[in-house]
């Protein structure tokens with residue numbers, strides 16, 4: 001019906017320069033953001049370890065770097081720990 005002006009692209013891009021990457025959820029282990037993420041299958045609960053002498057440590061189950069006081073990061077399917085019978 002109506003033909004719009006062919007001015008498709010904005011002269012000024014509204015995208016922030018770098019912060020975009022930081023906001024993008026990524027795997028807590030391989031740091032990739034191009035794979036589907038799932039909550040980690042670990043029993044490790046770093047969010048319950050507030051007050052621990054160390055702030056960051058490796059999850060004993062999956063090896064991802066976790067931060068005491070913060071929830072375990074999600075993992076991509078590739079990094080999920082093997083399920084133990």
Ligand SMILES: [Zn+2]
Pocket residue numbers: 027028029030031032075076077078079
């Ligand atoms: Zn991963």
Ligand SMILES: [Zn+2]
Pocket residue numbers: 040042044059060061062063064072
């Ligand atoms: Zn883990």
